[in-house]
Amino acid sequence: MKRLDCIGPVVLVVLWHGALLAAYVHHGGDVGVLTCVGPDFAGRFPYEEFRQGIGGGYDGQFYYAIARAPWHKQVVGVDMPAARHVRVLYPALAWAVTGGDKHLLLWALPAINLAAIGVLAWMGALAARSSGLSGWWGLLLPQAVNAGLISYRNLSDVVSVCAVCGLLLAHQRRWPTAVVAAWAAAAVFCREQNTAVAALVLLVAAVRGRWREAAALGGVLLAWGGWFVWLRFQYGVWPLLPAEGNLGRPLSGLWFAWTHPPATTSGAAVNGFCVLVLAVQVALAPALLFTRPDPALFLTAVAGAALAVIGGEFIYCDYWSFMRVYAWLPLALWLGFAREGVRWPLAVLAAPGVLPPLLILRQCV
Numbered sequence: 001m002k003r004l005d006c007i008g009p010v011v012l013v014v015l016w017h018g019a020l021l022a023a024y025v026h027h028g029g030d031v032g033v034l035t036c037v038g039p040d041f042a043g044r045f046p047y048e049e050f051r052q053g054i055g056g057g058y059d060g061q062f063y064y065a066i067a068r069a070p071w072h073k074q075v076v077g078v079d080m081p082a083a084r085h086v087r088v089l090y091p092a093l094a095w096a097v098t099g100g101d102k103h104l105l106l107w108a109l110p111a112i113n114l115a116a117i118g119v120l121a122w123m124g125a126l127a128a129r130s131s132g133l134s135g136w137w138g139l140l141l142p143q144a145v146n147a148g149l150i151s152y153r154n155l156s157d158v159v160s161v162c163a164v165c166g167l168l169l170a171h172q173r174r175w176p177t178a179v180v181a182a183w184a185a186a187a188v189f190c191r192e193q194n195t196a197v198a199a200l201v202l203l204v205a206a207v208r209g210r211w212r213e214a215a216a217l218g219g220v221l222l223a224w225g226g227w228f229v230w231l232r233f234q235y236g237v238w239p240l241l242p243a244e245g246n247l248g249r250p251l252s253g254l255w256f257a258w259t260h261p262p263a264t265t266s267g268a269a270v271n272g273f274c275v276l277v278l279a280v281q282v283a284l285a286p287a288l289l290f291t292r293p294d295p296a297l298f299l300t301a302v303a304g305a306a307l308a309v310i311g312g313e314f315i316y317c318d319y320w321s322f323m324r325v326y327a328w329l330p331l332a333l334w335l336g337f338a339r340e341g342v343r344w345p346l347a348v349l350a351a352p353g354v355l356p357p358l359l360i361l362r363q364c365v
Contacts, residue, residue: 005135006125013121013139017148018114020356024152027360028054031106034154037061046077049102058320059084060154064109067091068100073234082235086228089163089190090156113151116162117142123165124338130173131341140346141165143353144330146323152356153320156190161327163187164197164300168335171201171213172294181216188224192240193307195224197328200299207295248312254278257316266362270355274319277351281329282308284345288333291340297332304329323352 025031037050038057046065062084065077070092074081093112098104124141128134142148145165150157166183169175184201187194202217231239257275261268285305288298308326315321330349337345 005129006122006138009121009125009136009138010118013142014114014118017117017142017151017356020148020360021110021114021151023360024356031110034110034152035060035064035106036153037064041077044077046102049106058153058155060109063087063091063094063154063156064105067094067098067105067109068102070095070100080241082231082237082239083241085235086192086231086239087156087160087190088227089186090159092189093159109154110151113147113154113158116158117147117151120145120147120158120162120165123162123169124334126173127169127335127338128346131339133338133341133343137338137343137346140350140353141331141334143350144334144346145327146330146352146355148353148356149320149359150324152359155324157324157327160187160190160194161331163190164194164328165331165335167197167201168296168300168332171205171296172335172339177212177216180213181220184217184220185223188220189227192224192228195221196303197300200303201296204296204299244312245314246312247310250309253311253313253316253322254308256313257319257322260317262318270358270362271319274323274352274355278308278322278326280348280351281305281326281333284333284349285329287345288336291336291342293336294339297336297339300328301332301336304332323355 025033032050033054035050036054036058037047038055038061039053041047041057041061042050042053046068047061062078066074066085066088070088074085078084090112094105094108098108120142121138123138125135125138127141128137145161147158147161163183163186167180167187170180170183184198188198198217198221202214202221205214205217228239254275257271261271282305285301288301304326308322308329311322311325315325334346334349
């Protein structure tokens with residue numbers, strides 16, 4: 001029975017999101033819709049498989065391009081190749097299972113995201129059981145971090161938040177040092193922002209006298225630094241996205257999202273819902289102080305809230321962006337409240353789970 005309430009949530013969440021993903025792909029015409037190749041790139045290398053662009057394109061197209069040859073310099077088909085290439089883990093995983101085959105990648109990228117959703121549910125079940133709750137609460141963790149919606153655009157964020165979750169859980173439950181280091185490596189090589197979480201966990205480990213763990217995390221950060229510097233020499237620029245537009249005055253981005261909704265009534269309603277969800281998440285962060293907060297979880301929640309507060313207009317231009325960029329906050333909150341066995345925030349934080357079926361419903365109407 002105990003095994004069932006860890007495995008059961010994984011099976012159910014994968015079936016649910018797999019069905020939603022299939023419905024989304026069916027409505028879009030084929031699995032290539034998940035790559036979101038823009039009209040400026042469609043039909044040209046490395047996007048020969050795509051004859052027609054989708055809207056203005058989206059970031060998932062660049063991970064497809066990198067996945068065709070992740071260990072080579074990206075010359076064409078990527079808007080900011082150095083900054084995209086630093087997030088190598090997701091495309092590298094797809095390359096590892098396909099050899100970079102342009103047809104197989106169309107299926108491998110969403111399959112990896114679906115597998116990461118399953119792992120999130122498993123870790124959510126472990127976190128819930130640690131406080132005496134049923135492991136079935138783990139069903140809500142992928143919903144809290146908006147993993148379903150993210151998977152509709154072949155973005156690296158699902159793997160990224162899964163890796164950060166693994167790092168926080170491994171540290172909290174004192175898993176072997178090698179496991180902590182492996183999750184940390186996955187996190188930082190997936191998204192550069194996750195180096196901040198790895199550094200916070202390193203700090204907490206050092207303060208607690210867990211020197212082997214701190215040293216392992218330091219080694220991971222050094223390895224990532226080597227990758228960062230290597231890309232700098234390869235491309236001639238630092239592999240970072242520009243700060244202008246991505247960062248701004250406190251609350252300016254959140255206000256921009258609220259005052260610049262999409263033109264359609266349904267789009268504006270969804271955007272308003274997402275702004276409200278983020279505001280609730282920020283408001284819940286101080287509530288962790290009334291529990292016995294794990295320092296690593298609390299610091300991650302604070303860092304996530306701070307990012308949401310200073311996020312700029314480029315991130316808040318649509319809910320596809322800000323509902324994935326700030327995943328640290330709902331993740332740390334969910335794990336923190338699960339650790340204390342507090343049920344109601346786990347349900348409240350799962351509100352983004354309504355977005356994937358809602359999006360499909362909007363497309364079908």
